[in-house]
Amino acid sequence: KAGVTQTPRYLIKTRGQQVTLSCSPISGHRSVSWYQQTPGQGLQFLFEYFSETQRNKGNFPGRFSGRQFSNSRSEMNVSTLELGDSALYLCASSLGPGAQPQHFGDGTRLSIL
């Protein structure tokens, strides 16, 4: 079974631009979560989607948005990029409630120049 797939692996943008990151969950997983990982802050929760609905949201500005499609694939968009948005963005999918763990992708490394 294929794991969580994130594209692209690396991305370089300049301040003010916008970016879209993609995540394909494990087949059958309907919950997709996004995290921002930085050396100083660790993993910060961005948002979680289930059946195309955002159910949970972290404390990030409105420049960070996401969506989920009917096939459970998810995209994350960041507009008006700032230098501080440079980070590893991780996507994770989960099968269901209870003790089901999240399975992570390899992440997208976003660098802002």
Place this chain on the structure above:
Amino acid sequence: AQTVTQSQPEMSVQEAETVTLSCTYDTSESDYYLFWYKQPPSRQMILVIRQEAYKQQNATENRFSVNFQKAAKSFSLKISDSQLGDAAMYFCAYRGSGTYKYIFGTGTRLKVLA
């Protein structure tokens, strides 16, 4: 709000020895789940072990075991017979029973010395 604290930014252990990584959390919920994830330099996060709060028995997965103290809100990870491949960043994570939102600690970098 729930919080997860890992007070050891970095730990070292000799190969074949045992090491314990600490994690404390704060919550007012009675039902929740706790996880330890490992992130090697290759960067993919891998589940190491999980614990349901309603279970008193500590979870064990081969060389990995936890010491879950619910009253103290403590969830430490013990790695026995440490191997070079155990070198990684280890994250403790909390999830309430009614949510898919995970809260992660800041991580502990484990170095394994040959």
